[in-house]
Amino acid sequence: MKTEIVIGHGTGGAPVSFDIEELLATRLLVQGNSGSGKSHLLRRLLEESAGMVQQVVIDPEGDFTSLAEPFGHVVVDGAAYSPGEIEALARRIREHRASVVLALESLEVEQQIRCAAQFLTALFDAPREHWYPALVVVDEAQMFAPAVAGEIAEDTRRMTLSAMTNLMCRGRKRGLAGIVATQRLAKLAKNVAAEASNFLMGRTFLDIDMVRAADLLGMERRQAERIRELERGHFLALGPAITRVPLAVKIGPVQSGLKARAEGLMPLPEAAPEDMAALLTRDLASEAARPAPPPPPPAAPRVDEVEASIARAEERQVPQPEELRDSGAVAGRIEELIQALACEEGIAFQSASAQYQTFLSRCRRERLVGPMPDMQSFRRRFAIAGAGLDELDAATRERILTLAGTVEEDLLAPFLVIAKAAHAGETQVDEEALARAYGTSSPGRIRRLLDHLERQGLVVVRQDFGGGRTVMVPGLEGLAAG
Numbered sequence: 001m002k003t004e005i006v007i008g009h010g011t012g013g014a015p016v017s018f019d020i021e022e023l024l025a026t027r028l029l030v031q032g033n034s035g036s037g038k039s040h041l042l043r044r045l046l047e048e049s050a051g052m053v054q055q056v057v058i059d060p061e062g063d064f065t066s067l068a069e070p071f072g073h074v075v076v077d078g079a080a081y082s083p084g085e086i087e088a089l090a091r092r093i094r095e096h097r098a099s100v101v102l103a104l105e106s107l108e109v110e111q112q113i114r115c116a117a118q119f120l121t122a123l124f125d126a127p128r129e130h131w132y133p134a135l136v137v138v139d140e141a142q143m144f145a146p147a148v149a150g151e152i153a154e155d156t157r158r159m160t161l162s163a164m165t166n167l168m169c170r171g172r173k174r175g176l177a178g179i180v181a182t183q184r185l186a187k188l189a190k191n192v193a194a195e196a197s198n199f200l201m202g203r204t205f206l207d208i209d210m211v212r213a214a215d216l217l218g219m220e221r222r223q224a225e226r227i228r229e230l231e232r233g234h235f236l237a238l239g240p241a242i243t244r245v246p247l248a249v250k251i252g253p254v255q256s257g258l259k260a261r262a263e264g265l266m267p268l269p270e271a272a273p274e275d276m277a278a279l280l281t282r283d284l285a286s287e288a289a290r291p292a293p294p295p296p297p298p299a300a301p302r303v304d305e306v307e308a309s310i311a312r313a314e315e316r317q318v319p320q321p322e323e324l325r326d327s328g329a330v331a332g333r334i335e336e337l338i339q340a341l342a343c344e345e346g347i348a349f350q351s352a353s354a355q356y357q358t359f360l361s362r363c364r365r366e367r368l369v370g371p372m373p374d375m376q377s378f379r380r381r382f383a384i385a386g387a388g389l390d391e392l393d394a395a396t397r398e399r400i401l402t403l404a405g406t407v408e409e410d411l412l413a414p415f416l417v418i419a420k421a422a423h424a425g426e427t428q429v430d431e432e433a434l435a436r437a438y439g440t441s442s443p444g445r446i447r448r449l450l451d452h453l454e455r456q457g458l459v460v461v462r463q464d465f466g467g468g469r470t471v472m473v474p475g476l477e478g479l480a481a482g
Contacts, residue, residue, distance in 0.1 A: 005048035008251040016249040022241040030181040032202025037233035054134040055099040062105035078115040079106040090122030094130040120163040133175040141180035142187035168195035198239025203230040342385035348439040387416035413437040422473040
């Protein structure tokens with residue numbers, strides 16, 4: 001069986017071949033700045049070898065989904081599946097030798113990284129009987145194998161580095177040939193780059209990247225300037241699967257790709273000025289009337305502001321009404337104050353101590369005389385009021401509160417919101433209500449909250465990469481999803 005493909009032509013017009021069988025054993029590193037033709041090179045390599053070997057593409061930008069129609073690749077949308085389903089898909093891909101493109105463009109960066117890491121790990125961990133040869137192409141590899149810690153969480157960085165290291169260092173025995181492409185060599189983990197024996201180096205301008213590229217190509221550092229002068233679509237090649245000495249190659253044409261992508265200049269629209277003005281201003285008022293994103297939560301008041309508020313309240317104090325001199329009436333009024341406070345806009349974003357001080361100041365203002373709830377009792381009653389448990393029947397309310405008996409005080413309010421929604425059998429948990437109960441506008445904090453509640457055995461969470469979330473509370477009928 002033929003194992004060589006032509007990826008382009010050298011300086012004299014001679015074809016430059018790529019031995020796919022040798023590539024399976026020696027792996028490939030592609031480097032080039034944005035606009036250097038790196039994606040074009042990968043597409044040429046994939047198209048020419050499509051009939052020879054199974055191909056798996058990790059595609060963070062959606063550049064390679066067009067391979068599906070002419071070459072039969074299966075496009076897998078990472079946002080549509082849960083982590084467990086992504087791993088199961090990877091195992092089936094190895095079993096059935098399917099060529100696939102894992103499209104991640106609809107996910108946030110950290111979710112892209114976690115999805116790709118779990119997918120690669122499942123490919124690597126496939127049963128021995130499914131160790132068929134496959135090219136695994138990872139575009140924008142500096143995202144998935146960063147040289148230094150960035151803005152992603154540390155556990156995510158460890159997960160993705162482990163997956164990429166396994167692919168490049170130990171994947172050969174499992175039939176996996178890693179092809180990693182990066183814009184910046186300096187941003188790619190050295191232990192991942194060092195495992196490649198074949199190199200295709202495109203245009204780059206930063207000195208640190210040029211020096212690393214020259215070192216990998218075995219060139220003297222004074223020759224590194226040559227890399228800066230490369231034209232778009234031109235690469236310096238070296239490696240046992242291509243050539244034993246550095247060779248300049250111009251990548252050949254491709255069959256697939258984004259036809260609508262504009263290269264260079266293109267004619268401007270020919271619409272008349274009045275037609276263009278109509279296009280720009282049509283239905284502008286309705287678009288402007290769309291709800292704006294919620295404002296950031298108000299900052300918690302400073303201690304001196306709380307004290308001043310208490311002082312002003314005491315100055316406005318009036319004699320206690322006759323009807324509130326009865327202890328039962330006082331207790332009822334205290335409950336009403338807690339209910340009213342829990343319903344106020346922005347109160348959940350204040351600290352528990354600020355909430356308690358506000359409550360006490362209102363009690364003083366109304367000259368309520370009697371035992372006041374302590375801080376712990378207030379927080380519990382405040383959480384119950386904020387979750388709206390008083391709307392439920394007594395038996396259900398007691399059942400939820402029994403389940404909440406072991407919940408930490410600062411997590412009680414969001415747990416009660418989840419439990420109420422789960423009992424009602426709602427198809428969605430109100431994300432805004434959950435964020436308001438927890439006093440945050442951060443999706444990350446909500447995610448960590450649910451993870452913590454799940455570790456405590458209080459909820460069961462199923463979450464897919466697209467952001468869909470299903471939460472079940474053991475002991476309650478009903479299901480809640482957000």
